[in-house]
Amino acid sequence: MGGGKNKPELIVDGKRTDGRAFDELRPIKIEAGVLKNAEGSAYLEWGNNKVLAAVYGPKEAQPKHIADPDRAIIKCRYQMAPFSSLEEHNRSGPNRRAIEISKVTKEVFENVILLDNFPGSEIDIFVEVLQSDGGTRAAGITAAAVAVASSGIPMRDIPYAVSAGKAGDQIILDLNKIEDNYSDADMPVAIAPRNNDILLLQMDGSLSKEQVSKAMEMIQKAGETVTKLQRDALEARYR
Amino acid sequence: MRIILPGDKISDNPVRMENAIVENGKTYATVMGMLDDEHGSFIPLESVWYPRQGDFVIGIVENSKNNVHTVQLDSPFRGLILPPPRPRFGRGRDDRFGGRPQREERQEILRVGDVVSCFVKDVKREADQIILILERPRRLFGGKLVEVRPSKIPRVIGKASTMLKQLEDGTKCTILVGLNGIVWMKGENVPLAQKAINKIQEEAHISGLTERVTELLASQNGGS
Numbered sequence: 001m002g003g004g005k006n007k008p009e010l011i012v013d014g015k016r017t018d019g020r021a022f023d024e025l026r027p028i029k030i031e032a033g034v035l036k037n038a039e040g041s042a043y044l045e046w047g048n049n050k051v052l053a054a055v056y057g058p059k060e061a062q063p064k065h066i067a068d069p070d071r072a073i074i075k076c077r078y079q080m081a082p083f084s085s086l087e088e089h090n091r092s093g094p095n096r097r098a099i100e101i102s103k104v105t106k107e108v109f110e111n112v113i114l115l116d117n118f119p120g121s122e123i124d125i126f127v128e129v130l131q132s133d134g135g136t137r138a139a140g141i142t143a144a145a146v147a148v149a150s151s152g153i154p155m156r157d158i159p160y161a162v163s164a165g166k167a168g169d170q171i172i173l174d175l176n177k178i179e180d181n182y183s184d185a186d187m188p189v190a191i192a193p194r195n196n197d198i199l200l201l202q203m204d205g206s207l208s209k210e211q212v213s214k215a216m217e218m219i220q221k222a223g224e225t226v227t228k229l230q231r232d233a234l235e236a237r238y239r
Numbered sequence: 240m241r242i243i244l245p246g247d248k249i250s251d252n253p254v255r256m257e258n259a260i261v262e263n264g265k266t267y268a269t270v271m272g273m274l275d276d277e278h279g280s281f282i283p284l285e286s287v288w289y290p291r292q293g294d295f296v297i298g299i300v301e302n303s304k305n306n307v308h309t310v311q312l313d314s315p316f317r318g319l320i321l322p323p324p325r326p327r328f329g330r331g332r333d334d335r336f337g338g339r340p341q342r343e344e345r346q347e348i349l350r351v352g353d354v355v356s357c358f359v360k361d362v363k364r365e366a367d368q369i370i371l372i373l374e375r376p377r378r379l380f381g382g383k384l385v386e387v388r389p390s391k392i393p394r395v396i397g398k399a400s401t402m403l404k405q406l407e408d409g410t411k412c413t414i415l416v417g418l419n420g421i422v423w424m425k426g427e428n429v430p431l432a433q434k435a436i437n438k439i440q441e442e443a444h445i446s447g448l449t450e451r452v453t454e455l456l457a458s459q460n461g462g463s
Contacts, residue, residue: 040285058287058315060368069367072315114260114269117289120368121315149245152285152390154258154269157246194246194267234271235242238284238444 007182010167016179023173023218025162025225030143030233032150040151042233044143047176048133053143055151057123066122071115073122076106078140080129085177101137102127108141108161108190108199114154123153134180135163138188141200146230150237158234159199160226161190164215171211173218187212189219193227196220242284243274249281258283273444284444288314288389288419290371294359297384297417300349308349310357310373312419313386318371320349320357347378354379354423356415379415382425385433387440389420394443395436402449406435409456431459 010017020026026047035041038054045051061067078101079094094102109125125148127140138161145159165175166185175186185205191198207215243249249259250266258270258281268274272283290296298310298318310318349355357373364370387395395416396403407414412426424432435452442448 060315060317064367067367118287118315119364149271150285152270152283152287152388154260154287155245156260156262156267156269158244192246231244234244238242238271 008178010172010179010182011170016167016172018176020174022170023221025174025222026176028226028229030146030229031236032146032233033237038147038151040147040149040153042143042146042150044139044146046135046139046142047174048131049129049136049139050131051136051139051143052128052130053140053147054126054128055123055144055147055153056126058118058121058153059124061120061122067120070119072113072118072120074106074109074113074115074125075122076102076109076125076127076144078102078105078127078129078137080132080136084129085132101140104137104200104202105141105144108159109144109148109155111197111199112145112155112157112159112192113148114156117154132177134175134177135188137161138163138174138190141190142226142230146233149230149234157192157194157197158227158230159190159192160223160230161188161200162219162222162226163188164219166205166207166211166215171207171214171218173215173222185211187215189216191220191223193223240273240275243268243272243281245269245271249274250279254279256281258286283390285388286390290314290316290359290362290369290419292359292361294418295356295416296359296371296373296419297354297356297379297415297421297423298419300351300353300355303349303351308355308376310355312371312417313421314419316362316369316371318357318359318373320355320373320376347376349376349378354382354384356417356423379423379425382413382423383429383433385422385424385436387416387420387422387436389418391440391443392416392418392420394448395422395439397449402439402452405449405452405456406432409453409460410435428459431456434459 029045031043034043040055042053129136141161165183167183185207187203190200247268253261254266270283271285298312300308301311302309306322308320312318355376357376360374361372410428410432412424412432415423
């Protein structure tokens with residue numbers, strides 16, 4: 001989200017900057033089981049985003065004092081590679097943004113993984129963004145969901161995440177980097193498709209009640225496509 | 240047979256089965272697997288080992304203190320080998336005048352780093368975690384450990400141990416398969432055994448596995 005004098009036109013002649021329709025997703029490609037050493041892994045390309053996700057565990061929680069006697073804990077690390085974007089991401093260690101996204105990703109999976117089965121243990125989820133072009137938290141969650149499913153860790157559902165936003169008066173789906181930076185609102189949402197449970201809902205900017213409803217509608221419709229791609233990626237390993 | 244993913248409905252009725260949950264009176268899968276609609280059986284393609292009483296496991300002694308051995312089982316749960324109970328009366332009684340434990344109660348001497356095979360005697364919930372009480376420890380000398388995904392273990396063993404027997408005969412190795420996903424092998428052709436086990440892991444879901452493994456073993460044994 002940004003403004004000022006240099007704000008680019010996000011919608012020209014009824015089309016978006018990259019020529020997409022308002023409710024059109026960028027091309028998505030998912031591959032499951034790409035890392036041999038991980039229990040589960042996935043590689044995802046979402047437009048120009050390239051994300052690698054890996055899952056390890058369940059294993060004994062370390063250090064001991066963080067273990068929960070009733071359930072497993074999830075450790076999640078979202079990180080952008082230093083070369084992933086045009087902007088600077090080359091500081092060592094996680095920054096404020098990465099810590100936040102790690103936290104929300106962890107909370108998404110705390111609601112779908114059956115943690116009660118493994119008391120005192122931990123499950124590690126790693127999301128590495130190799131190339132970024134807006135909407136990497138949605139891409140990260142979608143990739144991590146495939147990675148968890150391919151690891152055999154029991155889960156209630158395979159969640160997906162898509163973002164929607166507002167450019168001018170128009171609600172747009174799946175914002176890219178420019179739209180992300182200069183739109184009037186950005187709302188990433190993660191959903192467990194079986195019951196349409198909302199696992200994550202964040203928002204930058206402002207949307208009216210009707211606009212939120214419309215955005216949710218678009219996200220759920222796009223979710224059908226994303227879910228299908230996730231399923232295809234998982235099933236492709238066993239064909 | 241069709242592939243089922245986590246969250247897919249297995250049945251409209253509540254069915255108590257492994258790797259599934261019941262929500263609102265319906266049964267849903269929690270892992271990827273193959274569902275046989277006719278028989279209602281659900282075989283996981285990927286799963287995590289969950290310990291049960293009587294499971295045969297292989298692990299590495301991690302710690303040894305006061306005759307209690309901690310065993311690393313490559314799982315979130317830690318295994319414990321407790322010292323055998325001391326007889327109070329009779330020949331094996333424990334006193335300071337030369338009483339020795341009776342033969343069946345004598346335990347292997349284990350040191351840190353030893354590879355052991357055991358059976359799960361009990362799955363106990365301790366204050367902060369689940370602990371597996373192990374029994375009948377047997378120290379394994381030499382050999383090689385290979386990790387196998389726990390969901391593929393039944394295929395490595397085969398129906399009535401046919402696959403395991405075939406592997407042992409074809410490679411002239413002794414192979415012990417721990418349900419926790421650790422396989423121990425020792426013998427003449429360990430690399431071949433490892434190759435065959437990797438093949439089983441990769442192709443476990445494709446039918447005709449036994450024939451392909453037979454072929455592999457025959458071709459590597461000089462066509463014999």
